[in-house]
Amino acid sequence: MTLNDRKMMILQAIVKDYIESAEPVGSRSLSKKYNLGISPATIRNEMADLEELGFxxxxHTSAGRVPSDKGYRLYVDQLMExxxxxxxxxxxxxxxxxRQYNELEQMLQYTSKLLSEFTNYTSIxxxxxxxxxxxxxxxxxxxxxxxxxxxFVTNTGLIQNPIFRVPPELSSDELEKIANFLNQKFVGMPLEEIENRLAGTLKEELERFHSAVHSVMPELFHALEQMSDMGLYLSGTTNIFNFPEFxxxxxARDFLTLLEEKQVISQLITDPGGGQLKISIGSENSIQKAHECSIVTASYHMDNQTVGWLSVIGPTRMDYAHVIDVLDQMSRLMNQALKDKY
Amino acid sequence: MTLNDRKMMILQAIVKDYIESAEPVGSRSLSKKYNLGISPATIRNEMADLEELGFxxxxHTSAGRVPSDKGYRLYVDQLMExxxxxxxxxxxxxxxxxRQYNELEQMLQYTSKLLSEFTNYTSIxxxxxxxxxxxxxxxxxxxxxxxxxxxFVTNTGLIQNPIFRVPPELSSDELEKIANFLNQKFVGMPLEEIENRLAGTLKEELERFHSAVHSVMPELFHALEQMSDMGLYLSGTTNIFNFPEFxxxxxARDFLTLLEEKQVISQLITDPGGGQLKISIGSENSIQKAHECSIVTASYHMDNQTVGWLSVIGPTRMDYAHVIDVLDQMSRLMNQALKDKY
DNA sequence: GTTAGCACTCTATTAAGGTGAGTGCTAATT
DNA sequence: AATTAGCACTCACCTTAATAGAGTGCTAAC
Known part of the structure; x- marks a missing residue:
């Protein structure tokens, strides 16, 4: 089912033109604009084939053609320069x-702002x-x-500092002892594992270690649980109004409502698949509500490990080539900045 | 220029009806619906007067009447129950x-969510x-x-914890000494004053106190400056789509774009005027872009001092009575929760 | 295999006519 | 003097019809 070169060429032209104009592409204007060296009638024949194949x-009957999700996919995989x-x-x-931001939080917020500024889509x-x-x-x-x-300080530069009450009889020295003990046990361990262990057998060991520790434990445990909220930085949400499909x-409302559901958004972005860069087009998105959008996601790293994601979301008629370019550059630069910092 | 009772009654009915229906109110329907005991013709005469007075x-010529900002103001000040x-x-x-949130940040976020949920407008x-x-x-x-x-721990429960580099020769003991000194000098002082002093003469004193301190000062100073970013929590932004005026x-786009400009929003909310509760109707807002909106703001307190604001923003055709009720309750409850905590 | 020609389809735009809610004014009524 | 009924008038909104234009599919010629 591989397409011949001419079909490829035509599909490429359709996608390019539609990404630019947002208008259905007709055979006549295509032939004129792109100097394909074939007549509109021939193009029509090829188009009929492309349509039958689902690209x-x-x-409606008397309109030009528009790329399908499948068409965009082929474009992204093989045709896009x-x-x-x-x-x-x-x-x-x-x-x-x-580099000038000390706080990771602010740095991420700024990254998001730049992403939306450079792409004119919404960034996450x-x-x-x-x-x-x-x-x-x-x-x-x-x-x-x-x-x-x-x-709590983590290798990803994240710091959490809950305050809570403790009985006055617990002295600073004792707190330090407890901290030392905890550090000895837990440093280098992923937080989720710590959480599990705290809930498990280690709990007893800790309470044996220091009798007062049981008054601190529930609070510490609670604090760890609260850390699960993942930060999510949006920018350029109103850019959506620039696109006629919205x-x-x-x-437009559906789109903006979708963006408000942070849980859903983070699921969409962290969905597995893809390597360094992941592109999810329309119905490929795992969430029904995002079927009119495309999402391009790049990961970023610390300690050679993927720890977070940069993402751009917009209409399926997205300028994929440009978005990929920007995301690629931004993630590189960000990795570098993080490396220098932590 | 005080209005007679009948005019008041009619204005009240118009505002009420329009808040509910979003449709221009005609003399005929008004007379029917509200049993005012006067005929549509009389109402029309009174309406003509009210219009001339700007309420x-x-x-357009053959439509019913709609309250002006001035009309809403009178309603809010005197007619509203x-x-x-x-x-x-x-x-x-x-x-x-x-009460269950340890972090102030999360508590505020949740407060915002509740506000928008209870009012069906956008909350800040x-x-x-x-x-x-x-x-x-x-x-x-x-x-x-x-x-x-x-x-840095403040009386408002705010904690900031910047990390920065220091030369290795500065020992923990020395850091503690510096911290003690700083505490002695600054505890109880507003941060902005500290910032000023740090920039001023105190700088020299500090550097006399400990020779190594000059390597920490710029960073500390920078950290203080960064703390100026004021947190702003939005919720229910898409509620705006529920209202025909948008x-x-x-x-809708203008409204949402306005919300994205945090600087502007916080200016609108912190504009002086009003006491415990401030209502700003349409053109009363200091920012041109917010002239189609009304904003109701309540302050909240710590240590008997106003430290922040709860706010609801929506169309000028807002259910002021309800919003005020909710804001009043919420701010009380929040003050209580904060008192218990800090 | 490619292309010119042509009838056909369907949307988008514009114009025209009708409907209804609401007004302002005048004259009659209380 | 205040109120009200009556009536002509205005204007947004809706429906319908007519028209233009872009694009297609099919057929026959190249």
Whole structure:
């Protein structure tokens, strides 16, 4: 079922043209605009074949053709020329600013803003998944008579510092002892494993180690659980209004509502598949509500491990080549910035 | 220029009806629906007067009347009956959950969500203004050979913990000394004042105190500056699609774009005026872009000081009575929860 | 295998006519 | 003097019809 060169050429032209114009592409204008060296009639014949094979479709009988999800897929896999056109210098310059953020959070927020700015779509940045990151250090310290501060530092630069009450009889020295013990046991371990162990047999061992520890444990455990909330940074949500496919109010609404459901969004982005870069087109998305969108996702790394994702979401009629280019550059630059920092 | 009772009654009926129906209100339907005891013709005469005085207006010649911003203002100030209808038990129950959040951030996020849920408008919660909160404690601690952690705790429960590099020759003991010194100097002081002092003469004193301190100062200073970003939690942004006044795509777009500009939003909300509760109707808003919206804002407190705001934004045709009721309840409950916690 | 020609299809746009809610004004009524 | 009934008038909105235009599929010629 491989297509001959001419069909490929025609499909490529249709997709390109439609990505640019958002109007169904007719045989006549195609032949004129792209100098394919064949007449509209011939193109019509080929189009009929392409339609039968499911790569393009007609909005209605007397309209031009529009790429189907399958058509975009073929385009992305085989026809697209990744143009390194996105202004490299500009991206590079702006990304330099990443280094000036001390807080990972702000850095991610800024990354997201840049992504939407460079692509004109909506961007999503997923912060490092807490549960998978490894403990670097636990600190416990009294703040005053009633409260203590726990600081969890992970290898992904994530810091969590819940405050909670402790009985006054627990001294600073004792807290330090407990912290030492916990560090000895847990440093280097993924948080989710720590959570499991805390719930399991280790609990007893800890309570044997220090009698006062049982008053701190539930709070620590709770704090760990709370860390599961994964940060998600959106930017350019209103860019959707630039695209005619969302000029229907209910379409725009559905899209924006989708974006509000952080749980769903993060599932879409972390869906397995793909390597360094993942492209999910229309109905390929695992969630029904995202069937009118395409999502391009790049991962970013720390310690040679994937810890989070940069993502661009927009209409299936997306300028894939450009988005891929930008995402590729941004993720590289971000990896570098993270490496320098942590 | 005070209106007679009948005019008041008619204006009240018009506003009520329009808030409910979003349709221009005609004299005939008004007379029927509200049993005012006067004929449509009389109402028409009164309406003509009310229009001349600027309390109502006509979308076009042969349409009913719609309240103007001035009309809403009169309604809010004198005619509105605050109905304690919002289900008190329901709000109370759900708000109970506020207590279970350790992190202020999550608590505010949840508050925002509840607000939009109870009102069906968009809600905005402004986190305590960092610069105005007072320092409760500074902690400095080494994390490893290269990095240290600074923890700022404020009276508003806000914690900031920037990590930065320090020269290895600075020992833990020395860090502790510095921290002690800083605490002694700054505890109880608003952050903005600390910032100023750090930039001023105190800088020299600090550097006299400990020779190594100059290597930490710029970073600490930078960290303080970064704390200025005020947290802003939005919820229910897509509720705007429920209102016919925003069924025009460009209107909806403008509204959502406005919400994306956090700087502008926080200005709108913190604009002075009003006491415990502030209502800003349409053109009363200081920002041109918000002239089609009304904003109702309640403040919340810590240590008997206003530290942040709860806000609801929606069309000028807003159910003010209900929103005020909900905001009032929520802010009380929140104040209580904060008091218990900090 | 390719292309010109042609009838046909379907959407989008515009114009025209009809409907109904609501008004302002005048004259009659209370 | 205030209120109300009556009536002509206005204007948005809806429906219908007519028209233009882009594009197709099919057939026959090249």
């Amino acid at each position: 393009i479709k007609q909005p 990744i143009k390194r056109t996105a202004d490299k210098t500009r991206i590079h310059l702006k990304t330099e600013l990443l 940045v997923l912060a490092p998944q807490v549960k998978k990151s490894r403990l670097k250090e636990i600190k416990l310290a009294r703040i005053d008579e009633e409260n203590m501060l726990a600081v 000029s229907d109010l209910s379409k | 109502i207006k006509q979308p 605050i109905k304690r209808t919002a289900d008190k038990t329901r709000i109370h129950l759900k708000t109970e959950l506020l 919660v402004l986190a305590p203004q960092v610069k105005k909160s007072r320092l409760k404690e500074i902690k400095l601690a080494r994390i490893d050979e290269e990095n240290m952690l600074a923890v 069924s025009d795509l460009s209107k």
